[in-house]
Amino acid sequence: MRLSKRLRHDARRTGVRLVWSGRKVRAAEVTEGLTPSVARATNLLRVCDVLERHGIPYFCVRSNSVTMTAVAVPARERARAERALRVSALAEGALLAGGTTGGRPLHADQRGSWSQLGEESILRIWWLLTDPTGHWTLGPNHACVIEFWAEQGGLLIAPVPNLTATAVVAAENPVQVPVSHFTGPISGAVGALPQVDTRSEFTLSLPDEVTFPVDAVYTWVDGADPEWIRRRANALGQTDYHEQAISAARFTSRDELRYSLRSLHQFAPWLRTIYLVTDGQVPAWLNSAHPGIKVVHHRDIFTDPTALPTFNSHAIESQLHHIPGLSDHFLYFNDDVFLGRSVTPGEFFHANGLSKYFPSNALVPMTPPSPEDPPSEIAAKNNRVVIAGTFDRVLTQKMKHVPHSLRRDILQEIEERYAAEHRLTQHSHFRSPSDLSITSSLHHYYGQQTSRSVTGKIRYTYLDLAAPNTGRHLNRLLAQRDYHTFCINDTVDDPDTAEARTAMLKTFLESYFPVPSPYEQPGPVSSRPPANQVDAYRSAQHPAPRPL
Template sequence: MSDPTSMSSAAHVYKRLVPQPLRSAAAGTVPLRVRRKVKRGLARTLGRREARLHRRALRRVRKAEFGHSERRITAPDGRVGHIHTGLTIDLARRLDHDLVTFALDAADIPWFAVPALDDRRICLAVEQRDKGAVRRALRALMEEHTGYVVSVSPAKSDTETVPASHLKAWKHFGKAKVIRLTWLRTEPTENLWVGEDQGIEIEFWTVNTDLPQERLVGPRPNRVQRTVPSDALGIEIGLDRLSGYCDIDGDMDPTITLENFDIPRLEEITFPVDAVLLWQDATPWGEELLRAALRSLHQYAPWVDVVHVLAEAPVPGWLRADDRLDIVRAAPGAERALHQLPDLADHFLLLRPGALIGRPVRPFDYFSPHGATRPRRGPWNAEESFAPWTRAAYTATGRVTAHGYTAGPQPYRRDTLARLAAAGTTPPEPADGQRLPAVPGTHPMDGLVHHFGYVEGLADPSGEASVLLHAALPGIENRLERLLVRRDTQQIHLFGLGSEEAHRRGGTDAVHDFLRRYFPVASAFEHGEPEDPDTHS
């Protein structure tokens, strides 16, 4: 029998060709065995046609030899995964997009990108009348590049473990208004898996002729509009305009959308954002923290424009300046004058030693579209209320503080720092968080700058949770393993790697192993041979 989910299945064709009155009459006059014989003959004919079309689509995919992984592997849940050296989440997203659009183009199926509600995924739209051709093209693609398909609308996830090259993976396709295609990808160490919460979604748009101008209607809302003219002009657009998680160089490899969707998103950040990393401890564990910070930006914040390393100590040999990395020699305490840093963007992230990004983030997670910073609130207690930074903040603004600010990557504005400096306000001298015996409270500079920005309308504190861990914490290995397995923490800050207690308990070594497993892919900022097995000593 032909596939019942196909738009040209025997049942579908039989109902389309034979009117309902005639089918009812035949049921009462034509013997059952005759009707079954006719249907079986029709099913065989359609099955041969479907197989021929599938082979044709498969030849087109194989001929292109596009997007092959280095090798296939079995994922922890038993599904098929693909290994790619140097894998990043953004690279996986672009590879998924290119695979699907290639298959649609090869089958001459028109499509356009849609600004979906979920920023993690790229959404493509095709017309409902091309649904059968879409299934054949994508099933052929999945036979060469093993992936998975589920129905998003209506939601049906029981096929998520069935390879999409199998017919039974498409059993909900006939009624689906939106489907999602996913590929599981990893790097050679298999510590980083990508694809489970990403993928490419395909919406089936219908043609509406009720109005004088023919229109296409989407099956669900999106961030711009659900209805567009059927003759709307197609234009190129960077993937970074469709997803806030994408690299800022998305316009170098654009996709196609309709001119009606070329509208700035509500949460879209249009100004450049840099990153500043402090390099203070020329020690093996200091190098590990610097390398991990660079890798976290490379993996989870590809939209960062230029990375500035503020070097208060000799930089490692594997770190060299290039177009996207600037090394600035500085004296201790230079972070209090970051607004004087040459060529620094007006908005930037400050990553002190131990501050890391733990999962994909967007510029909107740290800045509002009109430029205000969005620092994270921290715990508030008696010790915080009497801290030196609270007195400095009150002196600078005349307003008392009501909450602290947590550690981790910090969003900053140059003009906030410049206005504080012009007022003659200097943050209290901070202690080295990597040598303290416990996790510190609000960093004095963060507390003063963020409180000043809040009072002046330049900051809007948010409540996104962060994880702060001290390397001397008993049972640190279990805490780190939990972070590694879940990978759901946006901000991580590790303290105390230079403390005597952490070295004595083995916490420094445990953090080193955790960083190598959590960030296994070398960043674009590393040169030479950074993988030194002795760097954790």
């Protein structure tokens, strides 16, 4: 492929990498710690900086888009704003298009680009940003939308709808708020955030906004730890458990937790604190000193210490609401569950506190529990008995393998109302016929019957590493990145294929989540350019940008 002179020039600049954007190869800025929130903030702040430096009035708007930001400029200032954005040093490398979606990208530093879009009432401008490995590039989906508001009768009138106000007083003075008011929390941001201009109408909290804190909880085990293996063998003894209850595949760690945490950092920076519940184990790579993550030992949450040690996820999950300091609303993750795109708290909770749950099309068999049933199925049938006995309702659906939206008050009420069943679950060292599956099913049905949980919708997929077509599905997932969340499970304990399954998973996860989270110990990344080169490029090309 023959590259244009412009691209060859761009490629020689320090801190730039050539990437595919649509059907073209373009130059993208290498950006440390790249996440969607960083891309949104970068695009918004650059536009605001240019307008401020040229004395052009503007105000940020609460956009209808989850991924893009918006800036309003009085229509009478359009010519000045376009020229300022075109001649600014920031314009080199910026791309421009009309409307809120679609449109052929044009170079923002060329007069003809702006002329072509002269009839458009809204424009999009963005910079292509890529992570140091080149695996991930963010562009038009995180653009800053420039809206030109017409003046009429002393009011400025919006050209398109937004979340708050389509008309504001033209003469009113702007107010300043942190940029995160329009981008959402910014991954990795430390200290005070830059301020941007807006109008008072866009500073108000709306009825459907989730404003309460939401934490995340993981349960994790290192199944290769010799001391843990010894404890498990002693607990197992001669008892005859179902094969799935004691399968080594249930406890195998392929570093999924590292990448699941990366997914939270990239796609849910609004989470307050992450709690990692373990049997005294800590991953070697974990930065446990980071204030945003806390390691919790089983003994700190089990109400009856005689139930320990336990190797039963049902038992551990029955105690999560006892985590000290845990928020009243939280998400529960298994380490094989990942966020696949930006999500908001509203995906999991309503603003009035109701939690959402996500039923599967798979049904719980109507047959009585049997020793041949998988332990998860027996627990679901036990849940059905409990719900039917209390509410005269028969649950039939399983739940999707997604982050579970949980409330501490519901979990506490279940513990008190079904004390005998709850105690049996807590004291089962391995998955047993008496178990309840509380966090993944019973909580949701109990909450629904007590008017505290409702069904929700989320784009989700489930993949089994042992399935023959999993590699093709992983490639599709990597290319499209269109699921809110996905689960990659391993249901086969086959040592002959374990290495191949691990390699396939590792390649996929490193490509999908290339940006290390702050929850990892710092380590070298071979493909990362020297930090001083990146800083030198930014200083040379973008004078005085506001830091994130």
